[in-house]
Amino acid sequence: MAGPAASVTPDRLLEALDPEQREVATALNGPVCVLAGAGTGKTRAMTHRIAYGVASGIYKPTEVLAVTFTARAAGEMRSRLRELGAPTVQARTFHSAALRQLQYFWPQAIGGSIPRLAEHKAPLLAEAGHRLRINTDRATIRDLAAELEWAKVSMLTDATYAAAVAKKHRPMPAGLDVATMTSLLRVYEEVKIDRGVLDFEDVLLLMAGILTDHEDIARTVRSQYRHFVVDEYQDVSLLQQRLLDLWLGDRDDLCVVGDASQTIYSFTGASPEHLLGFTRRFDNATLVKLVRDYRSTPQVVSLANRLLATASGLGRLELIAARESGPQPVFKEFPDDEAEATGIARLVRQEVDSGTPASSIAILYRTNAQSAALEQSLAAAGVGYLVRGGERFFSRKEVREAMLLIRGAARSVAPGEPIGQNVRDVLGSLGWSEHPPETAGAVRERWESLQAIVALADEIAARESDVPPTLRDVITELEDRANNQHAPTVQGVTLASLHAAKGLEWASVYLVGLNEGLMPISFADTTEAVDEERRLLYVGITRAETRLTLSWSLSRSPGGRANRRVSRFIAQLRPTDTAGARSRPRPAAKNPTEGTARKPRSKKPLPTHCAGCGKLLHSVTERKLARCAECPPAYNEELFEALKAWRLRHAQEGNVPAFVVFTDVTLMAIAELCPSDLAALAEVPGVGPAKLERYGEQVLSAVSAHSGDAKNT
Known part of the structure; x- marks a missing residue:
């Protein structure tokens, strides 16, 4: 019985493509450079190009090597090629392809058995650090590993490292000086030799060395693979480009696909210069631009285009939305981080309740540490979540x-x-x-x-x-x-850093914490670094298919000074009024998280003297109640007990301590003032914006019910 790919013909393959994608698919010979914007169907164009070459008889499937950067992307490419009638085409990561070759040619080039591949650098770095008397806690090792990998993919040695660091003004990790880091590079290599192991970068370095030194092996590899396709070409490092050049030899049958606007890994050694300089290197190259965005609505695409319109540095692609119209991106300002996390969790809860699958929603942030408050708020809202690209906060x-x-x-x-x-x-x-x-x-x-x-x-x-x-x-x-974090994860909302979100997409995306110091990050102190932060935000925006929410806060903690500034990038994107000025925050709605930017309420200062006897009040508790400990309570004790009963029920439902809802002092103040609306309730000490939003209506109902009962008696 014929498989599903039996009906695949060259004509049918082309029918499934738009004009630009068809141009990619039919450019089968010579160098080809595809500049593919976010959501423009680059994987579709690449796989159809390979399948069209196979179906038309121009390519032998075993002579094609498609290379990408992640095992997930390689797996997706193999799956699509299988559906398109080209199941035997190799689609691998750089490391996977190089390791396969290294294992095959090691006996011939080196002799004996290939050393074991170390799964982690941590034990090797720990030993190297011990020999040099360097602190080797987990955080330090992680930073040292990142620097070590950058040095190796940049093809640096302990002899050339210091000069390269000085030229790039690269900061040293973990507080080390250049001399110590240079020594660590040398001792790390010694530790590997002593243990008889290789690391992942060695796979690329050794294969490049073998192809350079053994012409017979290079000829064998080049006779095996004649057609190369490289995805995410803006992310190739100097070492990966060196290996690719050795695979090619003096040929030019290479198709590269990338987007300089999504260059966000320069700190790992990635460089977009190979992509941007491709047509200079190959003056006979075919250049195709994919700009029809099939992922996002025109509103999201417009925002992404506007973000990059003022960027310096790398060239950009102007995307054209191919989808139907959708809602405008929403900009939200919150008084503090807690209110932001609570407000975002509430919006997510509403989306889930309205029928949006939780797995179609993502909350993206700049650093993994930002996930803590979001995890807690989602758990309190009863929303399951998955943390991608980082540990859960309480697992760290x-x-x-x-x-x-x-x-x-x-x-x-x-x-x-x-x-x-x-x-x-x-x-x-x-x-x-x-x-x-x-x-x-x-x-x-x-x-x-x-x-x-x-x-x-x-x-x-x-x-x-x-x-x-x-x-x-x-x-x-x-x-x-910690106990409240165990939410269902099968349909969980995705929590991820912007870096970890690369290559993914969701129907609804929340970009949170968009403050100066986080976006751009505080240590982005050069034009190049700020431009990369802008591209990182661009990646975040273009993950959204339909709904996009961008938020920030005015202070770190409830009641703190509102001295934070919105990201300079967001300041450029927020809607303008008819006069062209940035729109002002709307007055607070009945629900404090509705609407856009809202400044925190200025509360009256706490009293300093007792309302009963006039004595000076010493503790915060006394000042919140406006009476000293000697004076009798002025609050309605029946209402106080009713509020405590309400608080207990709510705490039990949310599986949180009672004082997390409201403290006794705050309930006493409510019972004394008997507020009749949200504005009055907001003036009560201990009732911040987040709790006003979460509990305000319920508290007012309790006060109103008690007042009604009192009138009837």
């Missing part, structure tokens, strides 16, 4: 270590000591400092994780209660939050 080693140390300190710290400072003192031993590190990578992410715990301790300290909070309250809250 530094978070587990912090919880262990805080738990131990809780046994010895005397009651009444300020918990914010206690937590800072404890976490200082794990590397936390008052100011964030200036470098990128794992060190920064580790600091962000610890800073999140510091901020949580400050939040608990600010809540106040009848009993001063202690470190035991901090550890209890952390444990409760």
Whole structure:
């Protein structure tokens, strides 16, 4: 019985393509450069080109090698080629293709058995660091591994590394100096030799060396593969380009596909110069541009085009939307990070309740440390989620270590000591400092994780209660939050960094934390680095098919100073009024998260003297209640008990401690003031924007019901 590909003919293959994709598919000989924008069907064009070449008899399937960067992309390409009648065409990553060749030619070129391939660099770097007396904790090793990989794919050695770093003004990882890092490169290679192992970069380096030194092996490889296709060509490193050149030899039957506007991995050694300079290297090259965006609505495409319109540096493609019209992108400003996480979780909950599959929704951010608040808010909203490209917050080693140390300190710290400072003192031993590190990578992410715990301790300290909070309250809250994270994940919303989202797409995308310092990241201090941050945001925008929401906050924590600024990129994109000025925030809607930008409410300062006897008030609890401890309660005790009963039910439903909903002091203040609307409720100490949005209507209903009962009696 004939398979599904039996009916595939050259004509049918071309019928499925638009004019530009058809031009790619029929350009079967000589060098071809395809500039393919986001969502323009580049994989479709590539696979149809290969299948058309096979179906028309111009290509032998076994002589084609398609190369891409991830195993997922290679698998997708093989699947499509199988459906198109070309199941025997090789589609591999650079590493996979090189490893296969290295294993085959090692006995001939080197002799003996090929060394074992090390799965991880960490043990090797740890030993190298031990020999040089370098700190080798997890964060340091991760940063050292990234620098080591950059050096190797840039084809640097310990003899050439220092000059290259100086030329590029590249910052050193983990606080090392250039001399120490140079020594580490040398000792790392010695450790590998001692252990008899290779790393992944060695696979490319050794295969390139064999093809350079053994002409007979090079001829064999070149006779095997005659036609090459390279996906994501803007991401090739110097080493990968060297290997590709050796595969080609003096031939030019090469098709490359890429988009310079999606160059976001320069820190790993990737360079778009190979793509941008392709037509200069091959002056007979066929150049095709794919600009019809089939993924996103015209509204999303327009925003993406506008973002890159003012970019310097790399060239760009002006996308043309091929889909029907959709909703305008939504810009949202929140008073603080907690309100942002809560507001986004609420919007996601609404989408899921309206029928959007959770798996069709993504929340994207700049650093993995930003996921903590989002994970908590989604869990509280009952929305399942998946974390892509990073560990869950409470699975991170530094978070587990912090919880262990805080738990131990809780046994010895005397009651009444300020918990914010206690937590800072404890976490200082794990590397936390008052100011964030200036470098990128794992060190920064580790600091962000610890800073999140510091901020949580400050939040608990600010809540106040009848009993001063202690470190035991901090550890209890952390444990409760960790327990609440176990949400279903089969239909989970995707949480991912912008880097991890590359190559993916969702119906609805939320881009969060779009503040200066995060987008662009604070250490992007050159024009080139800022341009790459802009391209990273472009990648995020173009992940959205239909709905796109962009958000930021004015302060880090509830009640904090609103001294944050929206990203310079977003400031250029926000809607303008008829006069051409940036639109002003609309007045707060009845629901505080509805509408666009909204400034935090300015509350009246807390009273300093008792309303009953006039004595000076000392504690925050006294000032919130406007009375000293000696004066009798002025609140309605029946309403207070009703509010406590409501709070208990809500806490049990959400599986959170009662004080997370509202503290006793806040309930007392509500019972005393008996607010009749949201504006009045917002003036109550302890009722911030996030809690006003989450609980406001329910509290007002309870107050109203009690008032009605009181009138009837």
